Amino acid sequence: MNVKLVLFAFLFGGLILLNDKTNVNALPALQARQDPGSTLGAFKIVGKSGVNAMHAVLVSPRKVVFVDKLENNALKRPDGLSALSSEYDLDTNTAKPLGIYTNTFCTSGSWLGNGTLVEAGGDKGDANYRSGIQTLRLYDPSVGDWVELEGIVPSNRWYPAMVTLPNGNVMILGGSTAATGVNRAEIDNPTYTIFPPPNGGPLTDTAFPFLSSLLPYNLYPMVHVIPNYEGKTQLFIFANQNGIAYDLDTGTTITTYPKIPGGIRSYPLTGTSVIIPLDPTDYYKPTVMICGGNKVYELTSPAEASCGRLELTTPNAAWEMDEFGGQGRVMPDATFLVDGSILFVNGAATGFAGYRKGGGANALWVNENPVFTPFLYDPFAKTYKTLAASTIPRMYHSVSTLIPDGSVLIAGSNPQGSVSLNVKYSTEYRVEIFYPPYLYSSTPRPNIISLQTSPINENRIPVSYGQEVTMVIQVKSDGGNQPVLKACIIHHGFITHSQNFSQRYVYLEITNFWADSSAADQYILTIKLPPNPTIISPGPSYIYVFNGDAPPVSGAQVLLQQAA
Incomplete structure (x- = not known):
């Protein structure tokens, strides 16, 4: 295969449009809505x-792609x-099965602004699978593979971070050059790569020497684009217990934040x-909110029961700490729900x-006591509110992602x-x-009919x-009252x-709202999108309109881009 032609087609082929004929009106009724008195939610095992599920990404309203290692x-x-x-059909x-032929162990991913998914890095191969350690993988939803x-x-990437930049490219950040549980100087990779390369070639x-200062706990660094009205590419980058604001355009650190109290927060x-x-x-x-972790690299050490909040653009801001609801967690997942919770x-x-040490009756599980x-x-x-419990341990290599109908898909665990199979933690x-x-709410759920017709x-x-x-929605009246609507856009x-x-997650302004006389219980809204791509990254996202505490039947999938 001609790699240059493939790369050109993915990067410059124009908007990538997803063809998914799912009719949201035909989706089965949610099991949970059968019990309007519940306040704790409910789990349901639905498939395999x-x-x-070492990695998970929503690629269309009713499909999720999982990636595992070799x-x-x-x-x-x-x-x-x-x-x-x-590819999992909801x-x-x-x-x-999808066609990956290189080892994807402990990689990461993010979306390009044109709607193509990028995944980078991996581990050595074997007799049947090639090495993935310097591989970049592209997934086009219109192709489905x-x-x-x-x-x-250009260098080995094990446990890197990735983020979509405001210009629609992705940054691949940090990691190590070889497999490891804890990083060390001789395999540290304190660099970043931009894909596609800004100047071609x-x-x-x-x-990026900041990462080396955080050894040994600098793998899978946390990275977020910092919103600003000037359109500057500024990043919050954090590992271990320390974070900075970094201006990617000038290559300078603009803020050094205080150390977060409590334990270590990164892999x-x-x-x-x-x-x-x-x-x-x-x-x-x-x-920014950072939660969980542990204080000591020891399998019997209790997980960190704290979260810190930090205002990134407030001068001399300090961490505001809480007790994480009173429950320590190492390896938690944080997923936005439609209402902003x-x-x-x-x-x-x-x-x-990490993985268990040894086997049989003498196996030592390095993560224990599943939450x-x-x-x-x-x-x-x-x-914090404690919700209904699952029956499945979800520890190392577990995932959670919002689904556009307002529910949450949870999968994985392979310590x-x-x-x-048939072991303590299979x-x-x-x-x-x-x-x-x-x-479970009795409040009527909106049904989004169309966006921009x-x-x-x-x-x-x-x-x-x-x-x-412009959005058209249908929502039944609640005791004769008009719906109380809010809107948001979520990049999953x-x-x-x-x-x-x-x-x-970004709230959206509803600038106009009126009843549509052409149909019962139908309304027309105008909704204003965020001003620039530092607020939310370009590429695939979902717009939601929710009525009080009730999410829509499905969010509206969009491809958010700079105006031509």
């Missing part, structure tokens, strides 16, 4: 992922070899992070990220080096859907920053190892 998964490719990636709850560009990443590494003492929902009414002021789920109460109960966090009231293929409490689930609808878009991100790369 085919491969362990191991003997039960799902087979057409050539008879075990699949390393699968309507049929079935998985089909992977293309692998081997050997183009081959990919190159740029030194393998793994915590998680989000930028809490951004709001135009306070000028998109960014606050944050679901903390998965993880262990003791230990650290079965999710917490619902209100980022404005700053309160061992190869597929092992390789986990079961997929669960969690129905949050708002899906286009049906919402046929293609990604192109929209631009600062644009006012790429989930692995408790990091959700580029995940972002």
Whole structure:
């Protein structure tokens, strides 16, 4: 295959439109809504992922792609070899194999602004699978499979971070050059790579010595674009217990933040992070929240029971700490719900990220005491609520992602080096859907009919920053009262190892709202999108309109780009 032609087609082929004929009106009724008295939500096991869900990414309203490392998964490719990636259909709850032929172990991913998914890095191969350690993989949703560009990443990347930049390119940041549990100087990779390369030519590494100062706990660094009105590419970058604001345009550190109290927050003492929902009414002021981790690299050490919040653009800001709802978690996942609340789920109460040591009766599990109960966090009231419990341990290599119908897909867990079944913590293929409490609400749910006159689930609808878009919705009256509507846009991100790369939630201004006389219970809205791509990254996102506490039947998938 001509790599240059493939690369050209992915990067410059124009808008990538997704053809998904799912009719949201035909989706089955949510199980959770049958019990309007519930306030705790509910889990339901719905299918099997085919491969362990080390990575997960929503690629269309009703499809999720999973990526695993090289191991003997039960799902087979057409050539008879075990699949390393699968596409999971949320309507049929079935998985089909995808074509990855290089080892994807402990990589990361993010979306290009044109709507192509990028995944980079990996590990050595074997007799059947090629090395993936300097491989870059591209997934085009309109094609529905992977293309692998081997050997183009300029250095080995193991446990890197990735983020979509405001210009639509992606940054690949940090990691190590060889497999390891804890990083060390001789294999440290304190550099970043921009893809596609800004000036053409081959990919190159740029030194980023801040990461070396955070050894040994600098793997899977946390990275978020900092919103600003000037359109500057400024990044919050954090590992271990320290973070900075970095201006990528000038290559300078503009702020050094105070050390976060409590334990270590990055791999393998793994915590998680989000930028809490951004709001135009306070000028998109960014606050980062970092939760969980551990204080000591010791398998019996209790997980860190604290979260810190930090206002990134406030001079001399200090960390505001809480007790993480009173439950320590290492390897938690943080997932935005449609109403702006944050679901903390998965993880262990003791230990650290990694594989069991030994086997049989003498095996030592380095992450233990799974936390079965999710917490619902209100980022404005700053309160936690304990929700209904799962029955499945979800520890190392687990994932969680919002689904556009307002539910949450949860999968994975494989705290061992190869597929092992019928052990204490088996390789986990079961997929669960969690129905949050708002899906039990008696408040009528909006049904989004169209956006910019286009049906919402046929293609990604192109929209631009600062644009006012027109949406038609149907929502039944509630006791004769008009609906009380809010709107948001969510970038669902790429989930692995408790990091959700580029995940972002932004409230949207509803600038006009009137009843549509042409149909009963139908309304027309105009909604204003964020002013620039530092607020939310370009590429695929979903616009939601929710009625009080009730999310829509499905969000509207869009491709957000700069105006031509």
